[in-house]
Amino acid sequence: MAKPVIWTVDDDPDVLRAVERDLRRQYGNRYRVMAADSGAGALESVKQLKLRNDPVALFLVDQRMPHMSGVEFLEAALELYPEARRALLTAYADTDAAIRAINSVKIDHYLMKPWDPPEEHLYGVVDDLLDDWQTSFRPPFQGIRIVGHRWSPHFTQIRDFLARNSIPYQVLDAETDETARQLMASSGADAKQLPLVVFADGSHLCDPTPAVVAEKLGLKTKAELPFYDLVIVGAGPAGLAAAVYGAADGLRTLLIEREAPGGQAGRSSRIENYLGFPTGLSGFDLARRAVSQARRFGVEILAPQDVTGVRVDGPSRFVTLGNGSEVGCRALLIATGIAYRKVDVPGAEQLTGAGVYYYAPMTEALSYKDEDVYIVGGGNSAGQAAMYFSKYARSVTMLVRDGSLSSYMSQYLEDQIAATKNIAVKLNTSVVEVKGEKHCEAVTFVNNKTSERETVSANALFFYVGAVPYTDWLASVVERDVQGYIVSGTHLLRGGKRPRGWTMDRDPFMLETSVPGIFVAGDVRHASAKGVTSGVGEGAMAVKLVHQYLSTV
Numbered sequence: 323m324a325k326p327v328i329w330t331v332d333d334d335p336d337v338l339r340a341v342e343r344d345l346r347r348q349y350g351n352r353y354r355v356m357a358a359d360s361g362a363g364a365l366e367s368v369k370q371l372k373l374r375n376d377p378v379a380l381f382l383v384d385q386r387m388p389h390m391s392g393v394e395f396l397e398a399a400l401e402l403y404p405e406a407r408r409a410l411l412t413a414y415a416d417t418d419a420a421i422r423a424i425n426s427v428k429i430d431h432y433l434m435k436p437w438d439p440p441e442e443h444l445y446g447v448v449d450d451l452l453d454d455w456q457t458s459f460r461p462p463f464q465g466i467r468i469v470g471h472r473w474s475p476h477f478t479q480i481r482d483f484l485a486r487n488s489i490p491y492q493v494l495d496a497e498t499d500e501t502a503r504q505l506m507a508s509s510g511a512d513a514k515q516l517p518l519v520v521f522a523d524g525s526h527l528c529d530p531t532p533a534v535v536a537e538k539l540g541l542k543t544k545a546e547l548p549f550y551d552l553v554i555v556g557a558g559p560a561g562l563a564a565a566v567y568g569a570a571d572g573l574r575t576l577l578i579e580r581e582a583p584g585g586q587a588g589r590s591s592r593i594e595n596y597l598g599f600p601t602g603l604s605g606f607d608l609a610r611r612a613v614s615q616a617r618r619f620g621v622e623i624l625a626p627q628d629v630t631g632v633r634v635d636g637p638s639r640f641v642t643l644g645n646g647s648e649v650g651c652r653a654l655l656i657a658t659g660i661a662y663r664k665v666d667v668p669g670a671e672q673l674t675g676a677g678v679y680y681y682a683p684m685t686e687a688l689s690y691k692d693e694d695v696y697i698v699g700g701g702n703s704a705g706q707a708a709m710y711f712s713k714y715a716r717s718v719t720m721l722v723r724d725g726s727l728s729s730y731m732s733q734y735l736e737d738q739i740a741a742t743k744n745i746a747v748k749l750n751t752s753v754v755e756v757k758g759e760k761h762c763e764a765v766t767f768v769n770n771k772t773s774e775r776e777t778v779s780a781n782a783l784f785f786y787v788g789a790v791p792y793t794d795w796l797a798s799v800v801e802r803d804v805q806g807y808i809v810s811g812t813h814l815l816r817g818g819k820r821p822r823g824w825t826m827d828r829d830p831f832m833l834e835t836s837v838p839g840i841f842v843a844g845d846v847r848h849a850s851a852k853g854v855t856s857g858v859g860e861g862a863m864a865v866k867l868v869h870q871y872l873s874t875v
């Protein structure tokens with residue numbers, strides 16, 4: 323943390339120099355002494371300090387200054403630092419003004435000029451003021467702060483992006499938080515420019531996209547080399563495992579991820595069926611560990627970066643990135659998983675990100691402390707979310723289309739849900755409407771057996787209703803099934819015949835697509851088992867097959 327600041331402001335250069343010198347001599351090892359010769363100049367610097375979240379302990383200000391008096395300066399500065407101690411430097415003639423200021427800006431003290439010797443007339447007072455300030459001082463948060471409206475989809479998107487990339491941040495509600503108001507004033511951002519993202523160095527961005535924030539944070543989105551042994555698209559469990567094993571085996575490996583490493587698993591509050599973790603671990607934790615392991619082996623990770631196309635040129639494969647550039651490789655692995663399916667319920671589209679969420683990050687649970695939330699879906703992901711939200715929310719209601727939880731949910735989760743008092747399960751139930759002006763306010767659902775409708779007030783509705791592969795960008799390159807899953811291995815052989823255009827004198831390897839040297843692993847693969855363990859297994863296996871392929875070309 324930066325040293326707390328003692329500000330001194332005086333328009334007389336000789337007095338300013340003297341007070342600055344005396345303060346530095348006595349307090350310089352514990353405090354940063356800053357000086358300005360005008361109220362306006364000082365105020366600009368105070369705004370910058372506020373943006374950096376640097377603490378101010380004391381303002382020691384001359385009362386009689388042209389343009390802005392000491393009292394006027396203190397009035398403005400205290401808007402930004404209400405907890406700082408304040409003292410006026412006065413001449414004998416200004417004593418009345420100083421006494422009035424005790425009431426108007428609640429100054430803590432006034433000091434007569436000259437204060438020589440400082441040991442007698444200055445340090446005792448300043449010591450007292452600083453001791454007093456220290457007792458109520460709480461060290462400020464030193465990271466990214468985001469100011470926004472609770473129901474703004476952009477606000478949610480930036481929070482989600484930072485959380486999933488393991489970047490610490492603090493959320494400040496523009497409507498209710500005093501610091502949020504101060505940051506808006508210091509940066510000059512108005513309500514239409516939110517969310518406001520303020521960085522630790524005091525710089526800020528108004529309503530930025532995640533890509534702009536990523537660039538500002540120096541996240542890597544450009545490849546270092548033009549050509550790699552192995553390029554992997556997608557950093558879910560399958561892609562991360564392949565990256566670790568590929569690099570460990572000596573392949574120059576590039577991993578490209580559109581959002582943040584972890585994939586779907588990164589949204590899981592507790593994976594309980596992963597080998598070696600008897601009490602489970604969060605998907606976020608799994609991703610964090612895998613990323614450091616991958617980096618240790620020398621994997622280059624680009625995130626956030628989108629892959630939008632693939633091109634084959636002789637033995638080389640090229641991927642096109644979202645910024646239009648291309649990266650080449652000897653072997654390519656597609657591990658893009660599946661992404662949530664949107665529902666066609668009236669009202670849901672308009673309120674997405676404003677109380678209606680799909681596969682919400684777990685950090686969202688904190689925003690619904692002591693509130694009533696509704697979760698739609700009856701699979702494992704819905705069950706995990708219900709368990710996690712139940713720790714924060716007053717009540718969690720699961721709306722499940724089927725007649726029982728057992729159809730899609732693991733028994734251990736069903737048991738946990740049954741034993742959790744603030745979770746209710748409504749079976750045979752479908753959501754038919756979501757209502758709200760600026761954010762979700764009410765949800766209507768219907769009992770599929772009795773046709774009985776019920777409308778409840780609700781601030782939040784979380785959908786966990788299945789996912790689909792988004793592989794259109796690969797349509798003209800590799801073979802896909804009718805749902806878009808990528809076909810591989812023996813599934814490509816029809817009546818014993820190899821796929822059209824196949825150039826090798828052998829059948830496709832188990833995880834190889836209809837193009838030699840392009841492999842697929844994880845949930846996006848046709849007929850895959852789906853899940854974290856199988857994704858990791860397939861990622862590891864794909865690397866072995868890549869080696870076999872490379873030894874033949």
Ligand SMILES: Cc1cc2nc3c(=O)[nH]c(=O)nc-3n(C[C@H](O)[C@H](O)[C@H](O)COP(=O)(O)OP(=O)(O)OC[C@H]3O[C@@H](n4cnc5c(N)ncnc54)[C@H](O)[C@@H]3O)c2cc1C
Binds near residue numbers: 657
């Ligand atoms: C909430 C939740 C809880 C779950 N709990 C469990 C559990 O307890 N146990 C279990 O076994 N399974 C669980 N699952 C399922 C499990 O997470 C998935 O089966 C697993 O993550 C699949 O891994 P994957 O690597 O194949 O794909 P994904 O995890 O889907 O990762 C694919 C990645 O590719 C990226 N990507 C996609 N397209 C592109 C592109 N064009 N360019 C760049 N990147 C791209 C995506 O952003 C994503 O990060 C859960 C899923 C969810 C959503």
